[in-house]
Amino acid sequence: MLNKYCFEALDRTLNDIMRHDMACNEYVPFGGKVVVLGGDFRQILPVISKGSRSDIVGSTINASYLWKHCKVLRLTKNMRLLNSQSSSAMEDIKNFAEWILQVSDGKLNCHGGEDSEIEIPADLLIDDSECPLNKLVEFTYPAMLTNLTLKNYKYFEERALLSPTLDSVENVNNMMLSMIPGEEKEYLSSDSTCRSDEDSEIDAEWFTYEFLNDIRCYGIPNHRLILKVGVPIMLLRNIDQSGGLCNGTRLIVSDLGKNVIGAHVVTGQRAGEKIFIPRMNLIPSDGGLPFKFQRRQFPISLCFAMTINKSQGQSLPHVGLYLPKPVFTHGQLYVALSRVKSRKGLKILILNDDGTLSKSTKNVVYTEVFDNIY
Structure with a gap:
């Protein structure tokens, strides 16, 4: 999530320290020091306040002059899921991991085009139309008062409710308080x-x-x-x-x-x-x-x-995803879905503008950020 200018500033500093003159063809990335960058371009990109799509994509490290000097090493196994189940459930785990990757790559859009809606599997949805938010809370925090005692x-x-905006997070927190x-x-x-x-x-x-x-x-x-x-x-x-x-x-x-x-x-x-x-x-x-x-x-x-932004980097056995409004930037839906360690530990509540339940939600993916990676 760091802006490319952070890395470029470090690059120039290390070249100054190592006395490499960039203007005299003596430039080597990061002053000749080995630098390892860890991250996932499928997840949330650098946050640019009021920035456009091009501003956000243009601020990533793979839009920097440094990227041509980087060697990409790919991780191919979802260890969060594989470490959470027995071998008998490996096929279900594999299918769930593949579904999450399809969400991250924007390949599940059901109406065509980028940033369109995707259908959520029925077993992941909250289906209680009378008190859907209470149902989501009960799933995420079962026997809460007993555990408090x-x-x-x-x-x-081991559990958390996730939502894309501060307003919806505050509403849930006040209700649970x-x-x-x-x-x-x-x-x-x-x-x-x-x-x-x-x-x-x-x-x-x-x-x-x-x-x-x-x-x-x-x-x-x-x-x-x-x-x-x-x-x-x-x-x-x-x-x-x-x-x-x-x-x-x-x-x-x-x-x-x-x-x-x-x-x-x-x-x-x-x-x-x-x-x-x-x-x-x-x-x-x-x-x-x-x-x-x-x-x-x-x-x-x-x-x-x-x-959802605050949850990035965490692994949780139980996650409730509350979407009174859809996600609004690249990778948010993927980050929310991939926080959970197993399929059975995830439930999603999606609401339309009129408060009724929905089976689909918006998935925002800036596919151009993958152009020089995969």
């Missing part, structure tokens, strides 16, 4: 404009507390954060990288203090360990804002559900 931290490590017994606690942020913007041309009178409180940006918590003991949360900032407390780490809330929140880690080497999370000053990196502001809040969010 038993403090089974591994329970939340209401299902958890216990007293809720509200934490409000302290928002202010950054000092560097005091002399800007934008009228400072616009920056009322109400205006700043209403801003919602990717990567920072909302002004109003409501939690209960026992709910799963996710870190939105790197707190202790060497200790494994990074952006995306999932935890279970154990204490709700006034100035700190106690939580148990559920993923990684520190699973089961208790940590304390303080409030932090957070500045969003959203380029769409014409000014900079600072939000002092706990760097966490509820994570019964998470965005």
Whole structure:
């Protein structure tokens, strides 16, 4: 997901360090150092804010001058699936893996053309028309209250609801929070404009507390954060990288203090360990804002559900995919489908604009990104 300019900057830096003059035909990629790039062009490409299709494809590493110096090594087996089943189910695993690859390559479009809809197999769909979202929650989080009582931290490590947009993720998280017994606690942020913007041309009178409180940006918590003991949360900032407390780490809330929140880690080497999370000053990196502001809040969010982009790189035994709106960029549907370790661990809920159930959904694939790879 890194922009090609990151690699090109590293290439120029290493050539400077190794004293290779690119202008005198002494250029060698990365200054002669061996560099291994790991990734999958079928998955989500570099994120370009408000970028067009050509902008996104043009930002990938295979659109760089470095690509002609790269040797492509292909991985051909879906180890996530093969390591999760017995030999008796190998044929079903193989078929499921092939179906996922067809989705990733855009070969299942049922109406022709790119970015059209694909039919989802019936056994993967939620078919309860009365309470479809509740049915999806029950599949993804069975016996949730019992596991909360038993403090089974591994329970939340093994499952997640995925959705393409922050709005749908927030709706699911709020619904599931209401299902958890216990007293809720509200934490409000302290928002202010950054000092560097005091002399800007934008009228400072616009920056009322109400205006700043209403801003919602990717990567920072909302002004109003409501939690209960026992709910799963996710870190939105790197707190202790060497200790494994990074952006995306999932935890279970154990204490709700006034100035700190106690939580148990559920993923990684520190699973089961208790940590304390303080409030932090957070500045969003959203380029769409014409000014900079600072939000002092706990760097966490509820994570019964998470965005598809946030789930990239994870392997989960149980995945519920909630699609009230279709995916909107290359590889999102493939990433969501390929997070699961087995076919039986996946259920999909697709809704039309009027809220009725659908059997097909949009699959966005930028096929031109594969031109010089496969």
